Amino acid sequence: MKRKTGIISGLILIGILAAWLVYSKVYNKPHRQITGEQAAYAVKSVALFGAYETDENRADSLYLNKVLQVEGKVEKIFQNEKGELTLVLTGNEMFGISCTMADSEKEKLQHIKPGGEAKLKGLCNGMLMDVVLVKCVLVE
Amino acid sequence: MRFFSVCFLLILLYSSTYVSAQGRYFTRAGHISFYSSTPVEDIKADNRQVASVIDFSSGEMVFSVLMRSFEFPKALMQEHFNENYIESDKYPKSTFKGKITNAQSVDTKKDGLYKVNVEGYLTIHGVTKPVKTEGTLEVKEGKILGKSNFTVAVADYNIQIPKVVQDNIQKTIDIKIDMVYEPFKQ
Numbered sequence: 001m002k003r004k005t006g007i008i009s010g011l012i013l014i015g016i017l018a019a020w021l022v023y024s025k026v027y028n029k030p031h032r033q034i035t036g037e038q039a040a041y042a043v044k045s046v047a048l049f050g051a052y053e054t055d056e057n058r059a060d061s062l063y064l065n066k067v068l069q070v071e072g073k074v075e076k077i078f079q080n081e082k083g084e085l086t087l088v089l090t091g092n093e094m095f096g097i098s099c100t101m102a103d104s105e106k107e108k109l110q111h112i113k114p115g116g117e118a119k120l121k122g123l124c125n126g127m128l129m130d131v132v133l134v135k136c137v138l139v140e
Numbered sequence: 141m142r143f144f145s146v147c148f149l150l151i152l153l154y155s156s157t158y159v160s161a162q163g164r165y166f167t168r169a170g171h172i173s174f175y176s177s178t179p180v181e182d183i184k185a186d187n188r189q190v191a192s193v194i195d196f197s198s199g200e201m202v203f204s205v206l207m208r209s210f211e212f213p214k215a216l217m218q219e220h221f222n223e224n225y226i227e228s229d230k231y232p233k234s235t236f237k238g239k240i241t242n243a244q245s246v247d248t249k250k251d252g253l254y255k256v257n258v259e260g261y262l263t264i265h266g267v268t269k270p271v272k273t274e275g276t277l278e279v280k281e282g283k284i285l286g287k288s289n290f291t292v293a294v295a296d297y298n299i300q301i302p303k304v305v306q307d308n309i310q311k312t313i314d315i316k317i318d319m320v321y322e323p324f325k326q
Contacts, residue, residue: 031215060232065208080169080188088168098168098189125208126232128191129149129168132206 032123034102034135037067039121045072049091052127060126069121069139070097074114085109087118088130098130101137108138152193152202153324165248165284165321166193172205172317174292176310183217183309185210192319194284199243201258203236225299226265234264236271246277253278258288264297275317286319 041063043051048070052059072089075096079085085106089097099122101109112118122136153166170190176183189209193202207228212218222228238260240246246254254277262271275288291312294301301309 027214027216029215031218064229064232078169081171082186082188084188086169095168100189125189125206128189128204128206128233129153129166130191132189132209134189134209 032135034067034121034123034137035104037121039069040066042069042071045070045089045091045097048097049095049131052131053092056127063124064126066124067121068124068133069119070099070133071117071119072097074112074116074118076114077109077112087112087120087136089118091130095129096131097133099133099136102135105136105138112138149191149193149202149204152195152200163197163248164193164195164324166324167191167319167321170203170286170317170319172203172315174210175314175316178308178310180308183212185212185218185221187211190319192286192321193324194240194243194286194321196243196246196248199240201236201238201240201260205234207232207234225301231264231266234262236260236262238271240277246279248279248284251279251281262292264292265299267297269296282323284321286317286321288317290315 048059048063048068051062070089074087075090076088077085078088080100084103085101087099087101087109088095089099091097099118099120101120119139120133120136121139122133125132125134153164168191169188170192171186171188172190173184173186187205187209189206191204194200207226208222210218210221212221238258241257241259243256246256256275256277257272258275259272260270261268271290273288273290275286278285278287291314293312294309295311
């Protein structure tokens with residue numbers, strides 16, 4: 001009798017544990033973090049923009065949804081209504097690589113000014129007028 | 141796909157046809173959100189990297205949206221949206237190409253709030269449908285704030301929602317548009 005109760009309690013415990021694991025690891029799994037990810041490609045901002053301008057389909061097949069490390073001149077910095085900062089790195093004379101920064105980078109971004117250089121990595125979402133990178137973090 | 145971005149956005153921006161004094165306005169960081177509310181769950185997603193151009197001389201208006209730029213509170217929802225429903229790898233963009241039918245009533249040189257009617261074609265998930273909606277354009281300190289709300293029926297765009305989660309998602313999704321346009325200086 002005691003043994004039966006023990007087995008049932010054990011099974012219930014395993015069930016609760018499994019449900020909790022599914023809830024936390026699947027249903028509530030965290031958003032992708034770039035900090036710990038290795039970049040699939042390291043490119044200069046002008047070269048990345050050029051690749052998209054020349055052949056968007058090919059560039060998408062290489063870069064879409066991948067972590068890219070991009071280096072280039074900062075053309076512009078702006079903040080959206082949510083408080084996220086975006087750096088635009090040089091592409092052509094009008095548009096470039098729009099890099100929306102992760103909130104963790106706010107402090108470090110104080111040292112970055114338009115006209116200076118920046119090296120960062122982020123997730124590539126594709127191209128509109130700019131090539132769009134999100135969740136970006138600065139690379140030392 | 142390149143055809144879309146060049147044709148829709150950049151051609152409108154760079155076309156050297158007649159340019160009126162009113163000129164062109166653009167944004168690279170417009171905000172589009174969508175919202176679905178059912179007794180089971182509320183779903184909201186925001187995209188703050190929307191590109192759009194308005195040419196006031198012709199009334200033409202273009203939007204281009206990267207589907208992967210929609211951010212959901214839950215990573216799992218975002219994954220399902222991109223992988224299963226919208227198929228972002230196959231259809232990375234949505235576009236709207238149309239006209240403000242009463243663009244002449246907007247004076248971009250004078251601060252004020254203008255009601256506008258917009259008609260055009262919306263392409264989502266590779267399916268193009270005509271749409272008609274109203275919105276407002278507010279001229280304020282040299283910029284133009286564009287706002288609109290409309291609904292999109294999921295079934296119209298051939299988006300398959302699995303039976304198991306059908307009760308979690310509204311049949312028509314509420315779309316909210318919130319843009320800040322700047323004058324385009326070549």
